[in-house]
Amino acid sequence: MISTSARLLRLIALLSSRPSWTSTALAERLEVTDRTVRRDVARLRELGYGVESDPGPWGGYRLGEGGRALPLILDDEESLAVAVALREAARSGILGGDQAVLSALLKLRRLVPASVAARLAAMDTTFEHTDRAGEQPLSTALLAALANAARRGERLRLSYRDLQARESVREVDPHRLVFTGHRWYLVALDVSRGRWRTFRADRVVDARTTGRPTEITDPPDAARLVARMITSDYPVYARIRLDRPVDEARRLVHPTAGTHDEDGPDGTIVTLGGLDPESLAERLLRLGVPFRVLSPDSVRDAVHRRATALAALNLPT
Structure with a gap:
């Protein structure tokens, strides 16, 4: 089962490949139900992508004419590089599980030259990704909140769920965010325990600023601390x-x-x-x-x- 973001990218590629598709044909190509196709089309419309439909048993879906495109001051290779980065972020969830990355990608694809759009469509129709078992969706807003708190030096009240699904609340002084190529980790000082900890970002239930500044002295090498934690078992x-x-x-x-x-x-x-x-x-x-x-x-x-x-x-x- 491919992720929703990956499926939407595949759907856009299919709609771009010919003038019209029936719901049944799209469902067969995407290996989903007609109902899922209708939901995905509705989501594309919410994201601002023009998908038109004809009623009746012989009707189908097609891409409508886009609005007036604003100039994009990037050459073809630069446009492709940005679009590929956004595409991988949408597929992998590196920046979270909400719509922000996918929305940005779909808007960009309406602006890139036709040659770049064709290369992206080829990637969308041929690349496959597997989902990682046990992964929790990560909100882009939460990831940004953790990063901003670390940058501004603001203490956080963190609600955290551990491996046994036990939830706790603690105050932490955030220091760095580390991405391992698989997950995001927050490196922070656990204030009550007086020691440095690593927190998996996808297990953070909520993070709120306390209005107090962090009190960090002699911080550790964040990447090294995460490496030790990952290999400790x-x-x-x-x-x-x-x-x-x-x-x-x-x-x-x-x-x-x-x-x-x-x-x-x-x-x-x-x-x-x-x-x-x-x-x-x-x-x-x-x-x-x-x-x-x-x-x-x-x-x-x-x-x-x-x-x-x-x-x-x-x-x-």
């Missing part, structure tokens, strides 16, 4: 040395996937977690650069086994 950890400066090591192993400690000007000690030694060995070999496993022996042995097997497969016959 892994049963196995590997400690390796990369013969790379720390900046390059962070490009190879993202800060949200491991911790990095400088080991001289050209070396970095990286700690990262995994489900078992074999999966960690596979991940390390995919780095594509020399490394040395410092610990544990189980990961070192797994790397040796895999490297030996690969070498054997490539021996001359």
Whole structure:
């Protein structure tokens, strides 16, 4: 089942591909019911997209003439880059689950040149995305509120739901928002407990300013804190040395996937977690650069086994 945003993008692409579609034909192409098609058409109209319909059993849907387009001071490649970014945001929910991103995308698509619109339509009709199980919708307004509070240094009263669906209210001093490529996390000081915490943004039920300024001294490295939290539940950890400066090591192993400690000007000690030694060995070999496993022996042995097997497969016959 594709998401509503993805389905609306597919619907726009289909409507753009020929003069008219019956509701039944659209439902078949989108693999939904006629009722869902009617709801999606109504939503497109609410977003300002002109979809016209003809009554009767032989009637259908078609895109109407758009309003007078305002000039867009972007070239074709720039227009495509902005539209693709908005498209991915609409599909992934990176900026929330409400209509803001999708509305902006549909408005932009009415302004871009026909060649750009055709390339976007091709992407919409051929790309597929899978939904992530257990994800909660994230409001763009909530994400903006967290970011603004951190920027302005305002203490928040946070209503938060944990993994066991238990809800609590606490006052926090927000510091940074970290996106891992999968989720947003708020890094904040839990005022009552006096320690730094990470909060999954999609589990924040409500966030209200208290009118008091934050009291932050010696804040942590936000990305590093999130990385430690994400990897804290892994049963196995590997400690390796990369013969790379720390900046390059962070490009190879993202800060949200491991911790990095400088080991001289050209070396970095990286700690990262995994489900078992074999999966960690596979991940390390995919780095594509020399490394040395410092610990544990189980990961070192797994790397040796895999490297030996690969070498054997490539021996001359």
